[in-house]
Amino acid sequence: MGLRDQWYKNVIFYCLDVETYADSNGDGIGDFPGLTLRLDYLAGLGVNCIWLLPFYPSPGRDDGYDITDYCAVDPRYGSMADFTEFMVEARERGIHVILDLVPNHTSNEHPWFQAARTDPDSPYRDFYVWRDDDPGDTSDKSVFPGFQDGIWSYDEVAGAWYLHHFYDFQPDLNFANPAVRDEFRKIMGLWLQQGVDGFRIDAAPFLNTLVDFEPGQQFSRTHQYLEELRSFAAVRSGNAILLGEVDVSLSAIADYFGGGNELQSLFNFPLNRYLFLALQQGSADPIHFGLNELPTVPETGEWVNFLRHHDELNLSRLTKAQREQLFDAFAPDEKMRVYGRGIRRRLAPMLGNDQAWLRLAYSVLFSLPGAPLIFYGEEIGMGENLDLPERLSVRTPMPWTAYDNGGFSSAPPECYVRPLASDHDYGFQKVSVGKARGEPNSLLNWMASLMRVRKECGEIGAGTCSAIDTGTDAVLGLRHDIPDSTIVVFNNLSRERQTVTVDMDDVEIATATDLFTDRAYKPIESKTRRFRIDGLGYRWMRLRGIY
Secondary structure, three states, X not given: OOOOOOHHHHOOEEEEOHHHOOOOOOOOOOOHHHHHHOHHHHHHHOOOEEEEOOOOOOXXXXXXOOOOOOOOOOHHHOOHHHHHHHHHHHHHOOOEEEEEEOOOEOOOOOHHHHHHHHOOOOOOHHXXXXXXXXOOOOHHHOOXXXXXXXXXXXXXXXXXXXXXXXXXXXXEEOOOOHHHHHHHXXXXXXXHHOOOOEEEEOOHHHOOOOOOOOOOHHHHXXXXXXXXXXXXXXXXXXXXXXXXXXXXXXHHHHHHHOOOOOOOEEEOHHHHHHHHHHHHHOOOHHHHHHHHHOOOOOOOOEEEEEOOOOOOEEOOOOOHHHHHHHHHHXXXXXXXXXXXXXXXXXXXXXXXXXXXXXXXXXXXXXXXXXXXXXXXXXXXXXXXXXXXXXXXXXXXXXXXXXXXXXHOOOOOHHHOOOXXXXXXXXXXXXXXXXXXXXXXXXXXXXXXXXXXXXXXXXXXXXXXXXXXXXXXXOEXXXXXXXXXXXXXXXXXXXXXXXXXXXXXXXXXXXXXXXEEEOXXXXXXXXXXXXXXXXXXXXXXXXXXXXX
16 A cells, blocks of 8 residues: 555644534534635645544534434534535645544434334334343443443333443444444445545444453454444545544554554554653653553554543543642643543643643654644644533634634624633633734744644654654654655753754764754754754754755
8 A cells, every 4th residue: 555545644633623613604603614714724724634523413412422313414514515515625625534433322312212212123222232130330331430320221211221331311332233334334435425534433442332242252343343344434435544532451452453454543542641741741751651662553554643632631541640640730620620530621721821832742742653633723722611511621612813702603602602711811812813823923823834844754654763862861852764764853841951962874964954943953963963952942854865
């Protein structure tokens, strides 16, 4: 498979929610026509793959993840024709689009579930997982501790208990039923026909809803289903990707790539946690540890790296001491935490709106092996609204202007689908696209430069990555090699100026060309092989190759 077929290895993923991005008709709810009008902004920024959060018809009890129809657009966001127009305009700008596929569960208002609960002989009864006996206490298995008491709920109409690993209004689908798998092939086929370039598979490890099983059977069934989805996507659209939400142990995570025949991309949850430890400690050691712990992936496989996204920063797989370190540093108030394991904040307020620290964090992110992902609004240092429940705190409307209530909509702010970021330091008067555009040194303009440089450095997505011994724990040095070209990136995670010693040959030192730095630096000294890098500084260089 050539690099053209592996387009996902050198893209900038940008995650957004249609309902909170841009409203075109003044009803206070974002829509596809509004998003289409903002495609020039995204293309100019450097985004070349949009990941859309769910936009399907939904009661909206879980921000659209409780779906009643997988094959339609929620009327609040426009029509299928509006979606088609969006896809045409995105493709004209060279932007790929992937959709959130939510196969684990439906809304309890979905026609399938309504048919299943009212008629035990309905063919839809086996679309879900039922039991007649009381399951007892299952609170230890809930995905949302403190918000859900267990994973089984009794339905009075059905006269039986149904399984739900998430909220009780989201009954789990039974992927042991071939009819369910057939439905999802049809769903994928519909959206692939509309031109989408793939799917983000929500809660991939939960596609194993067998009640009675032999040891290992659930695990093998999950991978069988993912292999089926991959095969179907490849037949319908050879370049479509499946990006998996898989937050499992290191010993199991690589299995979701299969032998190159399951998911092409996985969110790099393991490295994400170590990245925050590195930011908190001012040391590259946690990142080195995380990189060394990552399993080998198939040639077609790719990690997608991120700092923040639409969910909480899940710290459950860290040690208790590490978790407390990050809570104390980035979420000192209990209201900033959720589910006993996570942080429900955006990056800018987590880092105290320290611009140098923010830029260093993104320089590290974009230098990691894999493809980078940013969450909408992160490019302007958007804040959160901690008055909103659970994860909605980071899913507030995009502020476009410093006037007209942020420019998200012409509706009064009380009619907005969700209140804007509420903190005084992050209100739309201070943080907006329009304000940032007029400031040459803004985070927005800096991020556009970073994205341009990253897209020019295909070595990072397609090359072989190795760590560089920099002679100091504070500086992360990464080297990315392809034949005849090398990219090296140095990031100083400490606030102190550091002396870096590098192991490069004379040709590499002579041809080292700065691509992106926090300031102008002198060339590497050829005799000592040393250079200095400022606190929270970064330096991107190409050795040999075409600069």
